[in-house]
Amino acid sequence: MEKSDILYRLAQAVIDMDATRATEAAAAVIQHNVDPYEAIIEGLAKGMDKVNELFENEEYFVPEILLCADAMNAGIEVLRPYLPKETTWNKKKVVIGVVKGDTHDIGKNLVKIMLDNAGFEMHDLGRNVPYAKFVDTAGELKADLVCLSTLMTTTMDGMQVIIDDLKKAGIASRVMVGGGPISQGFAKNIGADGYAKNAAEAVKVAKGLFQEIHVPLILKTPELASVRRNQEGAR
């Protein structure tokens, strides 16, 4: 089987929300000695890029995104053991959670999945998270980004508290906010660095906040530097 064929099947399985086909295509990657890292980047993640595009164009909605991400993760699970062990992690650390007072976490989960797929290292605090927990975790991890999500207007004020507390504690993490009741104006008002109106936008905004730094997808390994150079050359 041709490498290009395998990569196409990986991408297409993700787009078609088909975890079974993603698993099969990932098995073919190993069987035909295709570089697993390349399979992730040029196959599964390419598919997820297309999914993001479909979501932005309102051809895909939340159920589709969730199932595409399941398919992608099914493929990654097959490939993971074959990725080089020695890895130089250079991923941006992100702390994410739903602010205290709110347990609606579907939006947060979606953003988590999208950012994870885009190469960020995600630390999920869950839902109904006390303000101090965001600040403490961001401090401990030296997080690059804190993502605050809410669906309820009552918890909006909590976001302001968290941003203020981060500053008071001298933590340099940037903050991105999002969720049903929040607007660009509100985000600016409370001093957030970024605002995303949906999960697809969250990826763009987060990447935009770290524009000067190349965010590697999934894993960055010295062995595979040549692969990445080729890709970058091809862009």
Added chain:
Amino acid sequence: MKSGDDMAPKERMLATLQGKEVDRLLVSPLILNFASRSLNMTVRSFCTNGANMGNANIACFKKYRHDIIYLFSTTSTLAEAMGTKMYFPEDDAPQVETPLIQTREDLKRLKPVNPEKDGRLPVYLEAVKRCVDAIGNEVFIVPVIGAPFTTSAALRGTETFIKELYTDPELIHTLMKVATQSVKNLIDTYVKAGGVPVTVEPVATGSMISEKHFREFVLPYLKEIYAHIHSYGLPGVLHICGKTKRVIQCMAESGADILSIDNIDLLEAKELVGEKVCLMGNVSPADGMLKGSPDLIMAMVKECVAKAADNPKGFIVATGCEVPIHTPHENMVAFLEAGRKYARLPVNLN
């Protein structure tokens, strides 16, 4: 507050529904848990005690004289009565903690509600009765029911549920059928108590699911609900917040007479479905009611009236979604004043 109105809210609503002459458009901010503020109680004590819920709404009506009294705490109340476990924050709306249906095994536990007994439905029922007794001659008392899709999502857990639109459509329909029967049981009980029930279906918003799924999994059940409401000679009201441009045609086909909408331009909504349904909306709850100034809110109300007062099937001035509980009193006053001023008929915005 002194209203300066010529008609009582109930009289106005009846005349509006019958197409008779009215002094002004209905002005109906979605005051739900915000009513707790009128008696300075926490949301938890408001929504777990029928006397509290009723008394707070009565006090709230005396304070603002808004056109419709809604009784509501969360869209998951019906799922809760069917067995979903809720979490009750001290001063915020209850939220789903553990959905009833964890595995297919749990389907054995699924049955339509008994509104007299199950969950917090008796709390609502008492609130309805209290409000009907105290102010029912002046204003309609409107308990809000989570419609079948929203109720089913809370029975299963939203994230799992919406994936199963693809992976287990049969399970979805199983849940929807029982949820629909529960909604109908609750409608019967509320009507008997003197309430005018309305339905909310926010999980079926266009930000969440596609029109295709709406048609397949939501619309048939909504049609059943509104046919049932119509059998009582009552109007069907459907509220869906979030983005609804993609699904508003379906909403208009559901048999609902009034669509309460949020993130959609009223001009666009009027263009799309104005010949079929009365529209209701859509001052922003967050940017307007909670964070805006009274002047901004007045301007937002004026804009809504300018855009939709001439909607062929009518228009109700409202907020796009629930009025946040921490909305300042002045902002609520501004909303209602603006409504009374700009929505006076014939409309003259100058």
